[in-house]
Amino acid sequence: MKLIINVFKVIGLIFLSLLCNILPMILLQRQFAFSLPVKWGLGIAYIVFIAVVIYFLWKAHKKYEPAEVADQKMTAKDIVIALLFFLAARVVAIAGTSINQILSGQKTTVNDAGLKSLTNFFAGGFFLYTLLYIILVGIIGPIIEELAYRAFPDHLLFKHDRKILAGVVTTAVFAFPHATTVFEFLIYACLGAILYLAYQRRGNIRDSMMVHILNNLPSAIYFLLFIFK
Numbered sequence: 019m020k021l022i023i024n025v026f027k028v029i030g031l032i033f034l035s036l037l038c039n040i041l042p043m044i045l046l047q048r049q050f051a052f053s054l055p056v057k058w059g060l061g062i063a064y065i066v067f068i069a070v071v072i073y074f075l076w077k078a079h080k081k082y083e084p085a086e087v088a089d090q091k092m093t094a095k096d097i098v099i100a101l102l103f104f105l106a107a108r109v110v111a112i113a114g115t116s117i118n119q120i121l122s123g124q125k126t127t128v129n130d131a132g133l134k135s136l137t138n139f140f141a142g143g144f145f146l147y148t149l150l151y152i153i154l155v156g157i158i159g160p161i162i163e164e165l166a167y168r169a170f171p172d173h174l175l176f177k178h179d180r181k182i183l184a185g186v187v188t189t190a191v192f193a194f195p196h197a198t199t200v201f202e203f204l205i206y207a208c209l210g211a212i213l214y215l216a217y218q219r220r221g222n223i224r225d226s227m228m229v230h231i232l233n234n235l236p237s238a239i240y241f242l243l244f245i246f247k
Contacts, residue, residue: 027174035167041067046139046147046148057144061144061147075165076165079169082169082170083223090220096225099225100225103215107209110205114204114205118201122201128199140245148245155238155241156237163192167192168192169223171187172184184214185211185214185215189210192207192210193207213226213229
C-alpha cells in the first residue's frame with residue numbers, strides 16, 4: 019500500500035514539474051490579452067509559486083538524503099566531471115539531432131522546436147515573461163526536473179537501491195514527455211541516462227542538476243539573443 023502511495027506521489031511531482039514548465043509558456047502566449055497590472059500580478063505570482071515549490075521540494079529532499087551525501091562538498095574535481103558529463107550529453111544531442119534529420123527531415127526534435135517557437139512572442143512582449151521563460155529553460159526547469167524525475171523516485175520507490183532498475187525506469191519516464199517519436203524517445207533516454215549516471219556517481223542530486231543546467235544553458239543563451247533582434 020505504501021508503495022502505491024509513493025508511486026502516486028512521484029506521479030504528482032512529475033505533473034508539478036510539467037506545470038512549472040508550462041505556466042510561463044502560457045503567460046508568453048497570452049500576454050497580449052492582459053493589462054499591464056495583470057501582467058505584473060501574474061508574473062510575480064509565478065515567481066512566488068516557483069520559489070515556494072523549490073523551497074518545499076528541496077526541504078523534503080533533504081529529509082531523505084543520506085547524511086554522508088548531505089555532507090559532500092562540490093570540489094573542482096566534481097565540477098570537471100560534471101563538465102565531462104555535459105560534453106557527453108552534447109555529443110548525444112548533436113548526433114541524435116543529425117540522425118533525426120536524416121530519418122525525419124526535421125532539423126531538431128519537436129520539443130526543441132516548440133521551445134524555440136515561443137521566442138516569436140518576445141518581440142514587443144512583456145519583458146518579465148521573456149526573462150522568466152529564459153530562466154525556466156536554463157535554470158528552474160533543470161532543478162525541478164532533477165528532483166521530480168531522479169531524486170524523489172530514488173527516495174520513494176527504489177530507496178537508494180536497485181540502481182539499474184531505478185536508472186531504466188527514471189530514464190524512460192524522463193524521456194516520455196519530451197519525445198513525440200520513437201527515435202526522439204531514444205535521444206532523450208540517452209540524455210536521461212547521462213543525467214542519472216551524474217546523479218548516481220555520488221548519489222548527489224546537485225551533480226545532475228549542474229549537468230542539466232549546463233546542457234540547457236546554450237539554448238537559454240540562444241533564446242536570450244532573440245531579445246536583441
